[in-house]
Amino acid sequence: MLDWDNIDTVMLDMDGTLLDLHFDTYYWLEHLPLRYAQIHGGSVQEAKNLIYPKLMALKGQLNWYCLDYWQSEFDVDIIALKKEVDHKVQFLPGTEAFLDWLKTTGKHIYLVTNAHAGSLAVKQPHARLERWMHGFYHSHDYGYAKEELAFWRALQANIGYDPTRTLMVDDNMQVLATAQQSGIEHLLTISEPDTQKPPQATGDFMAVANLGQAIP
Ligand SMILES: [Mg+2]
Structure with missing residues (x-):
């Protein structure tokens, strides 16, 4: 050892x-698309189709970890939405x-x-x-x-x-x-x-x- x-x-x-890591997985792949659809309209599946490729494209880069970047990219309050599910931390x-x-x-x-x-x-x-x-x-x-x-x-x-x-x-x-x-x-x-x-x-x-x- x-x-x-x-x-x-x-x-x-x-x-x-x-x-x-379940908190982060759940937030980015489930909660964010759900709330994105509620805020901007459209279905949850449409939100996933929009969000997933954008996340995958930046994986491992500094912006992938940058909430300001995603806040501006998706036009939602990323931190406020995270707090909605913080019981999963x-x-x-x-x-x-x-x-x-x-x-x-x-x-x-x-x-x-x-x-x-x-x-x-x-x-x-x-x-x-x-x-x-x-x-x-x-x-x-x-x-x-x-x-x-x-x-x-x-x-x-x-x-x-x-x-x-x-x-x-x-x-x-x-x-x-x-x-x-x-x-x-x-x-x-x-x-x-x-x-x-x-x-x-x-x-x-x-x-x-x-x-x-x-x-x-
Ligand atoms: Mg890690």
């Missing part, structure tokens, strides 16, 4: 790593226990996320991640998504972490591959980021179903 003795910095993704199994354990180790714990500040504002009242985190780092503040090498260079210049003693946990294999390319030594992925979906393929990366399984 993980070489905890040689890790002093732990970077954690939020959606699909700490929090159940929840931790993945075992994750709060993992964070409680991790905090006792004295390691530096950082949230490193592509999530937009507006998305964090919807989730934080439920998640209260400041209970465990020593810092919050958002790709929007750097102008690059975590999928881009430039993000990691900027983050390291900012925080000054030792990549050989750093662990990055993310449910996105593209993000982990880029983190690895930037020199981060310890990498872990989540095979069950969405509790309502079957497990995802995790390639060659070390994987756990959820972070509860990463407690030694």
Whole structure:
């Protein structure tokens, strides 16, 4: 398993790593089309036909994570609509226990996320991640998504972490591959980021179903 003795910095993704990706899946694929149809007229299916291709086209790019971009693209209040379903925001199994354990180790714990500040504002009242985190780092503040090498260079210049003693946990294999390319030594992925979906393929990366399984 993980070489905890040689890790002093732990970077954690939020959606699909700490929090159940079901909230985001449900919001973008079901709730947004439903409310779009109610607000702009037309059927829910017509709204899906319009929304899905636009989402797919930008996947992995910074704008894909940008609520301002989608607010203007779809002409709806994305954050207000998210709050309508915020009861679905929840931790993945075992994750709060993992964070409680991790905090006792004295390691530096950082949230490193592509999530937009507006998305964090919807989730934080439920998640209260400041209970465990020593810092919050958002790709929007750097102008690059975590999928881009430039993000990691900027983050390291900012925080000054030792990549050989750093662990990055993310449910996105593209993000982990880029983190690895930037020199981060310890990498872990989540095979069950969405509790309502079957497990995802995790390639060659070390994987756990959820972070509860990463407690030694
Ligand atoms: Mg994620």
